[in-house]
Amino acid sequence: MSKTLIRGAQVLGGEVQDVLIDGETIAEVGTGLSAEGATVIEADGQILLPGLVDLHTHLREPGREDSETVLTGTRAAASGGFTAVFAMANTHPVADTAGVVEQVYRLGKESGYCDVQPIGAVTVGLEGKKLAELGAMHDSAAGVTVFSDDGKCVDDAVIMRRALEYVKAFGGVVAQHAQEPRLTEGAQMNEGVVSAELGLGGWPAVAEESIIARDVLLAEHVGSRVHICHLSTAGSVEIVRWAKSRGIDVTAEVTPHHLLLTDELVRSYNPVYKVNPPLRTEKDVLALREALADGTIDIVATDHAPHPHEDKDCEWAAAAMGMVGLETALSVVQQTMVETGLLDWAGVADRMSFAPARIGRATGHGRPVSAGEPANLTLVDPAYRGVVDPADFASRSRNTPYEGRELPGRVTHTFLRGRATVVDGKLA
Numbered sequence: 572m573s574k575t576l577i578r579g580a581q582v583l584g585g586e587v588q589d590v591l592i593d594g595e596t597i598a599e600v601g602t603g604l605s606a607e608g609a610t611v612i613e614a615d616g617q618i619l620l621p622g623l624v625d626l627h628t629h630l631r632e633p634g635r636e637d638s639e640t641v642l643t644g645t646r647a648a649a650s651g652g653f654t655a656v657f658a659m660a661n662t663h664p665v666a667d668t669a670g671v672v673e674q675v676y677r678l679g680k681e682s683g684y685c686d687v688q689p690i691g692a693v694t695v696g697l698e699g700k701k702l703a704e705l706g707a708m709h710d711s712a713a714g715v716t717v718f719s720d721d722g723k724c725v726d727d728a729v730i731m732r733r734a735l736e737y738v739k740a741f742g743g744v745v746a747q748h749a750q751e752p753r754l755t756e757g758a759q760m761n762e763g764v765v766s767a768e769l770g771l772g773g774w775p776a777v778a779e780e781s782i783i784a785r786d787v788l789l790a791e792h793v794g795s796r797v798h799i800c801h802l803s804t805a806g807s808v809e810i811v812r813w814a815k816s817r818g819i820d821v822t823a824e825v826t827p828h829h830l831l832l833t834d835e836l837v838r839s840y841n842p843v844y845k846v847n848p849p850l851r852t853e854k855d856v857l858a859l860r861e862a863l864a865d866g867t868i869d870i871v872a873t874d875h876a877p878h879p880h881e882d883k884d885c886e887w888a889a890a891a892m893g894m895v896g897l898e899t900a901l902s903v904v905q906q907t908m909v910e911t912g913l914l915d916w917a918g919v920a921d922r923m924s925f926a927p928a929r930i931g932r933a934t935g936h937g938r939p940v941s942a943g944e945p946a947n948l949t950l951v952d953p954a955y956r957g958v959v960d961p962a963d964f965a966s967r968s969r970n971t972p973y974e975g976r977e978l979p980g981r982v983t984h985t986f987l988r989g990r991a992t993v994v995d996g997k998l999a
Contacts (some may be wrong), residue, residue, distance in 0.1 A: 574598075575991070576606045577984075580614035580950060582940050584916025590619060592946040595988040599942055612984060614950055620920045622654025622947035622985065624927040624936050625897065626746070626824060627721070627800060627872035630656070630687070632678060633671070634663025639877040639967050641678035644897070645685035647875070647966035649992040651897040652949035652982040653685055655928065655936040656875075660692040661722040667692035667703035669711035676713035684992050688933060691715040693734045693745060697723050702730065705737050716932045719746035721800055722847075724782060726752055731786060735795040744796040744822075744930065747786050749807070750848065754778035759888065761834040761849040769837065771887070774849045776804040783807050787814035787821050798930060799823040801874050803848040805858035812867045822930050824872040825859050827896055827903035832856075832972060842883045842890030843972050846876075863922060864913040870927045873900045877968030895966050899959060901951065902978035909953070910979065916953075935988075946989035955981035965998060 575592040582588050582600070589604040590597060630644040639647075641658070648656050658675050660666035666675060672689040679687025691708035695701045697720045708715040718738060725731045725747060734745050755778045760766050762773025783799055787810065790797040799811065802823045814821045828846065833853050836844045844850060862868040876893025883890055904923065908914040914922070928937025938944040958977050961969035985993040992999050 574609035576609040577612045580619035582619050592989045597944050618951045620949045621924040623652045623923045625656040626927040628656040628875045630658045637879045642682045643967040645682040647897040649684040649985045650965045654947040654987050655686040655933045657688045659721045669707040672713040689713045690717045693718045693720045716743045721748045724748050724750040735793045739795040746798040749779045749782035751778040760837045765834045780806045783810050791819045796820045803829050805855050808862040822869040824870045825868045826874045827900045830907040840887050847892040883970045902980045905980040948986040950984040952981050
């Protein structure tokens with residue numbers, strides 16, 4: 572069994588300690604630990620976090636391997652410090668049966684870079700008409716606990732109620748893509764001053780907020796769990812805050828790009844900024860940051876959405892929605908939350924590891940950095956500054972909104988059950 576000693580790291584950004592990994596487990600945490608028989612990593616000035624967990628990733632396989640595969644997506648995840656990701660169901664075929672989720676689960680096991688937990692579709696074919704095989708997917712080898720039609724909204728209130736009732740039986744959660752479809756027909760960007768000036772179809776905030784309001788009330792009525800995907804508006808924050816004050820079992824996520832970017836960038840007509848939900852206003856961005864800091868928003872999730880070059884290198888109206896995010900997520904959170912003083916590194920560990928693992932029931936992930944725990948760990952150099960070059964990405968796709976932008980921080984090492992998947996900033 573191999574041993575690794577991480578020497579002098581700031582554990583969760585606090586006390587400087589040594590961490591000894593023996594096989595798949597953290598053997599000791601303390602000071603002055605013996606390095607006998609161990610590979611030593613000098614971690615002076617670096618932050619040691621539990622391995623990051625992403626509750627919202629698109630790996631595209633099966634069916635869109637031109638965008639991403641489970642292997643390339645998990646390599647990107649490891650590069651970004653993630654040890655577990657939840658793979659969305661909008662594949663081809665849709666992950667709406669036990670067979671498809673087991674295929675994704677098996678591919679994740681084979682990759683070796685990151686644990687992959689499939690998310691099952693709520694409805695057959697993501698069509699919103701009939702519940703998918705929720706129980707069969709949960710009872711499969713994949714053990715699905717999170718269900719979502721992400722990319723589409725479960726807009727039928729009866730279907731949503733039935734899904735909430737069904738997953739309650741085994742402690743599952745429905746993750747809702749909150750988008751009232753009739754209010755967003757022909758929408759191209761956030762509805763507001765910029766959309767009016769550019770003459771692009773507007774995507775009103777109320778299209779998101781109305782679905783969230785309905786669904787938290789349904790969750791309260793049923794007594795079930797609901798999770799809000801990629802929350803993006805100040806109004807949505809207030810609805811979730813109100814729901815939590817009533818004791819409703821709701822959780823919510825925000826993406827890194829909604830913490831940093833605004834709809835002003837759409838003035839460039841660069842399709843890299845076209846995303847669902849759309850980039851919002853500066854007021855929304857600031858509200859999202861405050862809500863993540865105070866816990867109204869529970870987690871950061873990337874909504875990593877890879878696309879082939881031709882789906883973004885085209886006119887705005889024809890371009891696909893979405894952007895990659897696994898390899899830049901932690902850097903954006905450092906810039907928007909840590910360097911602004913809104914979160915410390917312990918808070919980052921909560922929003923990007925502990926809480927998403929808890930919501931998704933990711934066994935062995937989001938665990939304390941202490942003896943006896945699985946050695947799923949991420950080591951970060953917060954002093955690093957670098958310009959984003961998508962040519963360096965492990966992802967198969969390059970549709971990042973951060974190309975040419977300087978971001979702070981770099982993942983130097985990632986460990987999956989004690990095995991290094993990233994060493995000195997490079998894939999092992």
